[in-house]
Amino acid sequence: MTPYYDDGRGIVIYHGDAFDVLPSLSGVSAVVTDPPYSSGGAFRGDRMRTTLEKYVQSDAMAQSTGFAFSGDNRDQRSFLAWCSLWMNAARVATEPGATIGCFTDWRQLPTVTDAIQSGGWVWRGVGVWAKGFGRPRNGGFSAGAEFLVWGTNGPLPPNDKYPAGVIQVASPHTAEREHITQKPTAVMAWAMENVSPGGIILDPFLGSGTTAVAAKAHGCGCIGIELEERYCEIAAKRLSQEVLAL
Numbered sequence: 001m002t003p004y005y006d007d008g009r010g011i012v013i014y015h016g017d018a019f020d021v022l023p024s025l026s027g028v029s030a031v032v033t034d035p036p037y038s039s040g041g042a043f044r045g046d047r048m049r050t051t052l053e054k055y056v057q058s059d060a061m062a063q064s065t066g067f068a069f070s071g072d073n074r075d076q077r078s079f080l081a082w083c084s085l086w087m088n089a090a091r092v093a094t095e096p097g098a099t100i101g102c103f104t105d106w107r108q109l110p111t112v113t114d115a116i117q118s119g120g121w122v123w124r125g126v127g128v129w130a131k132g133f134g135r136p137r138n139g140g141f142s143a144g145a146e147f148l149v150w151g152t153n154g155p156l157p158p159n160d161k162y163p164a165g166v167i168q169v170a171s172p173h174t175a176e177r178e179h180i181t182q183k184p185t186a187v188m189a190w191a192m193e194n195v196s197p198g199g200i201i202l203d204p205f206l207g208s209g210t211t212a213v214a215a216k217a218h219g220c221g222c223i224g225i226e227l228e229e230r231y232c233e234i235a236a237k238r239l240s241q242e243v244l245a246l
Contacts, residue, residue, distance in 0.1 A: 004229075005236040010200070010221025011212055013239075015232045018086050018204035021225045025093035028223065029199030031100040032191045032211050034183055035083070038074040039107045080111050080118070087119025090204055097157035101127070101150045101191040103183070105143070112149045121151035129187050130168040148191055163193035178208040178234050188214040195220060209235025 001021060005013040014021045074082055083102075090100065100121055104112040109126070116123050127148035134142035167190045172182065188210045192201055197219030203211035206224030208231050215222035216239065226232045 004226075004232045005239065007239060011216055011224075011239055012222070013206060013209070013212070013224045013226065013232055013235055015226060015229050017227055018225045019089060022086070022089040022093055022204065025202065025223060027200060028090075028094040028098060028202045029220070030098055030192060030195045031090045031094065031102070031202045031204070032188065032195075032215075033101070033203045033205050034103040034181065034188075034207065034211070035086075035205040037105050037108050037181075038079045039105050076111060079108065080115055083112060083115035084118035086204060087115055087121060090202060091120050091153050093202060094153045096154050098153045099124075099150060099194060100152070101148050103129075103146055103148055103191070105146050109147050109149070112147075116149055116151050121153060122155075123149070123151045124156065125150060125165070127163075127191070128166045129183075129190075130166060131171040132168075159194060159196075161194040161196075163190065178238075182208055183210055185210050185214050185217075189218060192218055192220065206235055207231055209238045212239055 001014055001016060001024065003012045004015040005011075087100070087102070091098075094100075100116065102112055102116065113123055113126070127150060129146045129148065131144055131146065134144035136142055167187060169184050169186050172184055192211075192214060195201060195218070198221075200221040200223060201211065201215045202223045202225075204225045206212060206226040209224065212222040212224050212235060224235065226235065
């Protein structure tokens with residue numbers, strides 16, 4: 001498959017489905033990704049709403065963000081099967097001892113920890129991104145965090161890296177994002193702190209390219225896969241900028 005974008009220095013974007021691209025890859029050092037959560041509600045009907053309806057709180061914010069994304073409407077069983085399949089395909093593309101870090105929310109946390117093991121990875125733990133105060137809940141706790149489920153392709157090799165298990169960074173305002181669920185670059189950089197510079201980071205769900213931006217700043221190569229061409233265009237534009245803001 002011909003890359004959509006290739007900077008000639010190890011940063012490559014493929015426009016297509018992850019299941020079509022992953023079998024052609026090898027030699028990956030780490031998987032760092034923020035896939036569709038298929039969340040935004042407790043029931044199937046809630047999850048079938050568009051991503052703009054689920055994750056954007058006002059019409060003005062929806063208009064400023066501009067673009068929805070697909071693949072976010074699976075029920076619990078199909079989400080587990082889907083995650084297990086792509087995680088296994090990604091693992092096959094990695095070197096022994098490679099790590100995976102997959103973001104999720106509180107609703108899907110149990111499912112993702114099951115999927116990472118079903119995909120053949122050794123589950124190692126959960127990191128926490130503390131976003132700040134979440135939406136208030138009458139009589140309950142606000143959801144002010146998301147989670148990084150991580151593991152390894154076999155035994156964890158010796159490593160002189162000691163990443164913190166919690167990072168506290170405010171979630172960007174919707175008007176500042178180029179993708180509805182875009183994470184701060186600092187959060188994606190944290191997710192790859194245990195990867196040595198010079199490695200290759202794989203993101204099968206690249207979105208607007210934040211993983212690739214963080215990998216480039218970290219001195220790593222990155223292979224990104226994105227189904228939506230509009231987001232490939234946005235990611236390529238971000239990566240081609242001379243100065244990359246963190």
